[in-house]
Amino acid sequence: xxxxxxxxxxxxxxxxxxxxxxxxxxxxxxxxxxxxxxxxxxxxxxxxxxxxxxxxxxxxxxxxxxxxxxxxxxxxxxxxxxxxxxxxxxxxxxxxxxxxxxxxxxxxxxxxxxxxxxxxxxxxxxxxxxxxxxxxxxxxxxxxxxxxxxxxxxxxxxxxxxxxxxxxxxxxxxxxxxxxxxxxxxxxxxxxxxxxxxxxxxxxxxxxxxxxxxxxxxxxxxxxxxxxxxxxxxxxxxxxxxxxxxxxxxxxxxxxxxxxxxxxxxxxxxxxxxxxxxxxxxxxxxx
Amino acid sequence: xxxxxxxxxxxxxxxxxxxxxxxxxxxxxxxxxxxxxxxxxxxxxxxxxxxxxxxxxxxxxxxxxxxxxxxxxxxxxxxxxxxxxxxxxxxxxxxxxxxxxxxxxxxxxxxxxxxxxxxxxxxxxxxxxxxxxxxxxxxxxxxxxxxxxxxxxxxxxxxxxxxxxxxxxxxxxxxx
Ligand SMILES: [Fe+2]
Ligand SMILES: [Fe+2]
Numbered sequence: 001x002x003x004x005x006x007x008x009x010x011x012x013x014x015x016x017x018x019x020x021x022x023x024x025x026x027x028x029x030x031x032x033x034x035x036x037x038x039x040x041x042x043x044x045x046x047x048x049x050x051x052x053x054x055x056x057x058x059x060x061x062x063x064x065x066x067x068x069x070x071x072x073x074x075x076x077x078x079x080x081x082x083x084x085x086x087x088x089x090x091x092x093x094x095x096x097x098x099x100x101x102x103x104x105x106x107x108x109x110x111x112x113x114x115x116x117x118x119x120x121x122x123x124x125x126x127x128x129x130x131x132x133x134x135x136x137x138x139x140x141x142x143x144x145x146x147x148x149x150x151x152x153x154x155x156x157x158x159x160x161x162x163x164x165x166x167x168x169x170x171x172x173x174x175x176x177x178x179x180x181x182x183x184x185x186x187x188x189x190x191x192x193x194x195x196x197x198x199x200x201x202x203x204x205x206x207x208x209x210x211x212x213x214x215x216x217x218x219x220x221x222x223x224x225x226x227x228x229x230x231x232x233x234x235x236x237x238x239x240x241x242x243x244x245x246x247x248x249x250x251x252x253x254x255x256x257x258x259x260x261x262x263x264x265x266x267x268x269x270x271x272x273x274x275x276x277x278x279x280x281x282x283x284x285x286x287x
Numbered sequence: 288x289x290x291x292x293x294x295x296x297x298x299x300x301x302x303x304x305x306x307x308x309x310x311x312x313x314x315x316x317x318x319x320x321x322x323x324x325x326x327x328x329x330x331x332x333x334x335x336x337x338x339x340x341x342x343x344x345x346x347x348x349x350x351x352x353x354x355x356x357x358x359x360x361x362x363x364x365x366x367x368x369x370x371x372x373x374x375x376x377x378x379x380x381x382x383x384x385x386x387x388x389x390x391x392x393x394x395x396x397x398x399x400x401x402x403x404x405x406x407x408x409x410x411x412x413x414x415x416x417x418x419x420x421x422x423x424x425x426x427x428x429x430x431x432x433x434x435x436x437x438x439x440x441x442x443x444x445x446x447x448x449x450x451x452x453x454x455x456x457x458x459x460x461x462x463x
Contacts, residue, residue: 106444168445173387234385235398236298236337237316240427241444249386249396261393265338268398272298272337273348 023048024093042074083136102153104160106241115239123229130257133221141206148190224253299352312430315381317399320430325370339405354405382422419452
């Protein structure tokens with residue numbers, strides 16, 4: 001089949017491209033750096049009014065249960081921790097476009113969002129159990145792992161139905177069908193996007209290798225956590241659109257993380273326990 | 288047309304009703320939607336099971352989450368409304384395998400198959416009458432039950448909406 005739209009064309013059509021607000025990206029980079037402090041993070045947040053308001057709302061939410069009112073941004077950053085602030089910034093920045101329906105993938109309103117957030121939450125639990133990598137980085141990688149789908153959906157909406165049928169008829173995984181029909185898959189598109197946003201390498205790798213973790217030469221632990229998180233949230237029914245199925249599961253991810261297949265139930269249990277509360281908290285602040 | 292109370296049976300939920308109601312179990316992947324009906328008492332129950340078995344070393348936060356705690360809990364709730372387990376007919380759907388596993392992969396990974404197996408085993412142990420089941424495969428399902436007609440419907444992305452069974456009289460149920 002002909003490849004009518006190249007990845008470069010997709011990624012360069014910047015006008016319709018999903019974006020992450022500049023302040024959220026800056027917060028993410030700052031929190032990665034060794035010199036980050038509550039004050040330096042607060043200085044970035046203050047440049048974005050909406051984000052400032054959200055950070056204060058979260059710090060004052062019942063979840064953190066503080067008796068006094070916090071009205072000072074650096075103090076709010078201290079209370080929440082830089083990682084929560086960063087996650088909030090990213091969630092708030094991605095929710096507006098992640099919540100949209102991805103008709104091409106048979107995902108209704110909010111379904112992509114629940115899949116992304118669910119994968120982030122599940123992958124974070126996996127990271128905690130494995131102690132092989134930063135939970136926080138894994139959360140972000142999980143949140144963004146399928147951004148390629150969002151981009152593909154924007155331009156190839158009409159074509160996606162055909163890819164879906166093709167995958168079903170040939171009984172191949174959806175990313176395989178994407179490659180056969182388009183010449184590339186949502187993983188590669190996501191990688192291009194993540195790279196063009198200058199996201200940390202770990203996140204770019206997770207976008208590219210989340211369905212083929214054995215191929216990740218670098219940052220494999222992060223990729224492995226996202227791979228397992230993707231399976232768990234899909235098994236629990238989050239964002240099972242037309243393509244939710246047929247992706248291969250690599251048991252090697254568990255082995256590399258030092259986890260046993262028997263632990264899948266415990267991870268799933270914790271995921272179900274935390275997810276709803278966690279999602280409600282973020283959505284209340286992000287919406 | 289939907290009639291009566293709209294009951295959304297979310298993750299690990301147990302919902303019961305006497306009289307007109309519509310039960311919806313949305314987005315079942317590896318999870319199981321199990322519906323039970325006592326026609327004489329006109330009492331319905333539904334549970335959204337996520338895992339086969341509660342952990343021995345961890346308190347159960349939501350009984351509906353596990354097959355071995357959720358099924359008895361649903362039946363107990365129905366009994367409070369006047370239902371009798373010996374008259375109940377049931378139907379189940381879900382338990383899909385959402386990712387593909389290699390031939391050497393551990394069977395522990397397939398949560399869907401284990402959920403379906405655990406549910407059926409418990410039902411067999413109770414000598415429950417299972418009218419129909421739609422389990423396994425790789426598709427996510429939504430299960431809808433309308434109490435007025437007794438019809439249980441399963442919806443998938445590719446297959447659309449199909450009637451699984453009717454739990455009201457006139458249809459024969461098979462012992463498990
Ligand atoms: Fe994916
Ligand atoms: Fe995914």
